[in-house]
Amino acid sequence: MGYSGRVKITPSICIMACGKCGDLQHSQRFCEVKDKICFRCGSTDHERGKCKSAVQKCLICARHKRPSTHGFMTYLCPLYREAVEKQLAREGMGLGERTLEEFIMESDEHTLS
Numbered sequence: 116m117g118y119s120g121r122v123k124i125t126p127s128i129c130i131m132a133c134g135k136c137g138d139l140q141h142s143q144r145f146c147e148v149k150d151k152i153c154f155r156c157g158s159t160d161h162e163r164g165k166c167k168s169a170v171q172k173c174l175i176c177a178r179h180k181r182p183s184t185h186g187f188m189t190y191l192c193p194l195y196r197e198a199v200e201k202q203l204a205r206e207g208m209g210l211g212e213r214t215l216e217e218f219i220m221e222s223d224e225h226t227l228s
């Protein structure tokens with residue numbers, strides 16, 4: 116499973132995420148984390164593609180000491196929502212008729228397969 120560090124959530128909006136630790140504020144090049152972390156459960160034993168955990172844990176929120184019992188890069192994550200909102204503003208895109216939740220869920224269907 117190749118993870119490029121760039122997550123495309125619609126044909127026109129891209130959220131930068133660190134390919135090693137998942138942080139939204141730096142890229143892999145500037146990452147200080149040594150081990151790759153599973154983006155699904157937060158374990159360093161395996162990568163996301165091999166994850167068998169039933170419990171999802173948000174790496175970013177855990178690191179920022181926030182409630183983290185939600186999936187990483189889902190609309191449940193306040194930090195991810197913030198990143199999407201900022202990116203939309205930067206690209207001058209609006210949500211149209213959709214709510215942010217609908218926008219993210221719709222985008223997930225295109226990419227997280």
Ligand SMILES: [Zn+2]
Binds near residue numbers: 137138141142145
């Ligand atoms: Zn990182």
Ligand SMILES: [Zn+2]
Binds near residue numbers: 153154155166
């Ligand atoms: Zn895992």
Ligand SMILES: [Zn+2]
Binds near residue numbers: 192195
């Ligand atoms: Zn989160």
